[in-house]
Amino acid sequence: MPRKPKERASRAATLHDVAAQVGVSAITVSRALNTPERVSEAVRERILAAVDALGYVPNRSARTLVSSRSQTVVVLIPSLSNTVFIDTLAGINDVLDPHHYQILIGNTGYDDAREERLLRTYLSHAPDGILLTGLRQSDGMRTWLDKLHIPVVHMMGLDPQAQRYCVGFSQQAAGAALTQHLLQRGYRNVAFFGARLDERVMQRAAGYRQALQEAGIYREDLEWLTPEHSGIGLGASMIAKALQQRPEIDAVFCCNDDLALGVLTYCQRNGIAVPQRLAVAGFNDLDGAAWATPTLTTIRTPRYDIGHAAASMLLDLMSGNTPAEPMQDLSFTLQAREST
Amino acid sequence: MPRKPKERASRAATLHDVAAQVGVSAITVSRALNTPERVSEAVRERILAAVDALGYVPNRSARTLVSSRSQTVVVLIPSLSNTVFIDTLAGINDVLDPHHYQILIGNTGYDDAREERLLRTYLSHAPDGILLTGLRQSDGMRTWLDKLHIPVVHMMGLDPQAQRYCVGFSQQAAGAALTQHLLQRGYRNVAFFGARLDERVMQRAAGYRQALQEAGIYREDLEWLTPEHSGIGLGASMIAKALQQRPEIDAVFCCNDDLALGVLTYCQRNGIAVPQRLAVAGFNDLDGAAWATPTLTTIRTPRYDIGHAAASMLLDLMSGNTPAEPMQDLSFTLQAREST
DNA sequence: GATACGGATGTTAACGTTAACAGCCACCCA
DNA sequence: TGGGTGGCTGTTAACGTTAACATCCGTATC
Structure with a gap:
């Protein structure tokens, strides 16, 4: 014998409840809500009234199950406390929301293993599309994603082999x-401060090296790299140590604006003239950069646009189209200010 | 006649696929994954191998549908670019993640109507619990939520009538x-700068008024309130205007640290001595407050703990318990620094 | 040696929705 | 007046999973 019917004290209203109240069949209610033009106006109005009265909310699980379309997109980003990714999310949201896609945000914490675990969990929602940050995902994950035939677009970086859909710019x-x-x-003595050391930071470091090597003045001992989490305090302590170890440095390229603001703070408190004694540059052009004293030279990154374009490309892929250009380079802008 | 079987080129592996490969029934595979101790070791191992080989991912929709438990919690916050709520999210995540709850983040943009719309959309996921920011939700929304019998915990503020579950502190x-x-x-001439004017800002303003009225020196014309979005630039322009209109002000209470940092920047650039000529205070104690010049006096808010405690309370409610204390006041700390 | 027990596995139905097709009926046109 | 047309509504089954029993079989018990 099958299981007993539930004896819940109360349950959420279903299509059948609405249908019973109005005196029509469930499918008619479904149509009244999803394809209103296919239901006569009189019936539709009574249905909408009943929906309101009963507080009916459609059950997404049932819909997903039967229609095999979840109207859901998974977005994995490394951090929620980094404005860069929040801006990217805003771009994504502005594209997907009008199309009624639900966004599932996964926070990987800059951890590859955790990213893989998260993705696996989120796949159980049967997303219609996936947005990933960076291109570092393991081969295992790649073949796995390929197997499921879910469209994937990578954000922030560019694929050197142009084999994946991606929207970003060359960090290097x-x-x-x-x-x-x-x-x-x-x-001439340009130091590099790197924290967290994710994919993007290392690419920026590679660009730094390349430029100095081309100028013939690259010195390995002017790089300070730490896996620690970035922050203003870290920038301050890094410059303190660097100036002690290599007093000859006359400029610092910080892998992001937080570190750079820390360096500026340290200089201000210790009477180090910026940019005369020491030039300081950051990366991303966050809100604080233009308001620092002195104002901070930095790279403005098109993060909102990246989210926007990546979501648009994904939308395209989800409707079965093949984007004309699988790789979009949105470039960057140098914001030269007082600190250099 | 019912619909034709689908002719998808390929589809995600199901329990049946795994079961067929191993030569057992679907329910055994389900048990091997969910209650492994109820399946013999030999069979379990073969099942896990097949799961791996086929890249099987369980379908959450089907599970939710049949078990009427979605293992999902909806969290509505006003903004993703405000560190306060991100810290709160971290606390929530640290509690719910170990219990394998999925978190659905909804961004209301400080908009009550949007909040109501979002909630409605998210209810279609049949969440097991809901976390809301503030207590301002409309009566309509309340009765609506009551009807569904889904546990709700409010964050950040306290319910004066103690009729709802909430975790926060008294903003006032x-x-x-x-x-x-x-x-x-x-x-003696303490100004108040308020931006965005959400529930919490207005409560802080009420506290400001109360203190000044008690001292008998409240002046309505020292309040500058604007619905604009908060930011460093806004703080700078507000202080410029305020000093011009009411040169006698000798202190500014900014409704958040961003505005206060803007005020500090303006003072620094215009040679206004802080705290001698003008005292500046913020709210929240963000990362930048301790690194500003001069360091910023502010209120340290227990936002991580609020998220943590609210999620714990919700967990309790979701397992059918009634929390001993429906209202948790986590208090705040005054961080007195150089700027006052 | 019959009986009870319990661990392992299976069978059936149900969750709420929508796809696919099947009516039904009013209306129009020849 | 008969046949076709098109708008509206209904019937049935299926999506993938798990709850609730049912069954099987080996082992312990008296």
Whole structure:
């Protein structure tokens, strides 16, 4: 014998409840809500009234199950406390919300293993599409995703082999451009401060090295890299240590604005003249950069646009189209300010 | 005649696929994954191998549908770009993740109508519990939620009538405490800068008024309130305007740290001595407050703990318990620093 | 050696919705 | 007046999973 009917004190109203109240069949209620033009106006109005009265909310699980379309997109980002990714999310949301896609945000914490675990969990929602940050995902994950035939677009970076859909800009080119700017300004002992050391930071570092090597003045001992989480305090302590170990440095390229603001704070408190004694540059152009004293030279990154374009591309893929351009380079802008 | 079987080129593996490969029934596979101790070791191992080989991912919709438990919690917050709520989310996540609850984040954008719309959408996921920011939700929404019997916990504020589950602190008491601090320091013409004007900002303003009225020196014309979005730039422009209109002000209570940092920046650039000519105080104690020049006096808010405690309370409610204390006041701390 | 017990596995139905097709009926046109 | 047309509504089954029993079989018990 099958299980007993539930004896819940109360349960959420279903299509059948609404249908019973109005005196029609469930499918008619479904149509009244999803394809109103296929239901006569009189019936539709009575249905909508009943829906309101009963507080009916459609059950997404049932719909997903039967229609095999979840209207859901999974977005994995490394951090929620980094404005960069929040801005990206805003771009994504602005594209997907009008199309009634639900966004499931996964926070990987810059941890590859956790990213894989998260993705696996989120796949159980049967998403219609996936947005990933970076291109570092393991081969295992790749073949696994391929098996499921769910469209995937990568954000922030570019695929050197152009084999995956991606929207971003060359972190390395940006790193090189900022370094060249410092060289043009006459600085010769340019340090690099890197924290967290994720994919993007290492690419910026590569750009820094490339620029200095081309100028023939690259020195390995002017790089300070730490896996610690970035922050203003960390920037301050890094510059303190760096100036002690290598007093000859006359410029610092910080892998992000937080570190750079910490460096500026330290300089201000210790009477180090910026940009005369020390030039300081950051990366991302966060809100604080233009308001620091002195104002901070940095790279403006098109993060909102990346989210927007990536979501648009995903939308395209989800409707079965093949985007004309599988790789979109949205570039970056050098914001030269007082600190250099 | 019913619909034709689908002719998908490929589909995600199901329990039946795994079962067929191993030569057992679907329910055994289900048990091997959910209650492994109820399946013999030999069979379990073969099942896990097949799961791996086929890349099987359980279908959450089907599970939710049949078990009427979605293992999902909806969290509505006003903004993703405000560190306060991100910290709260971290606390929530740290509690719910170990219990394998999925978190659905909804961003209301400080908009009550949007909040109601979002909630309705998210209810279609049949969440097991809901976390809301603030207590401002409309009566309509309340009765509606009551009807569904889904546990709800409110965060950040306290319910004066103690009729709802909530975890937070008294924004008004915090506002009063900070204002009293300024009075103790000898300031007499204390201005209030408010932006965005959400529930919490208005409560802080109420605390500010209360403290000044008690001291008998409240002046309505020292309040600058704007619905604009908060930010460093806004703080700078507000202080410029305020000093022009009411040069006698000798202290500013900013409704959040962003505005206060803007005020500090303006003072620094215009040679206004802080705290001699003008005292500046913020609210929240964000990362930047301790690194500003001068360091910023502010209220440290227990936002991580609020998320943590609210999620714990919700967990309790979701397992059918009644929390001993339906209202948790986590209080706040005054961080007196150089700027006052 | 019959009986009870319990661990392992299976069978059936149900969750709430929508796809696919099947009526039904009013209306129009020849 | 008969046949076709089109708008509206209904019937049935299916999506993938789990709850609730049912069954089987080996082992312990007296």
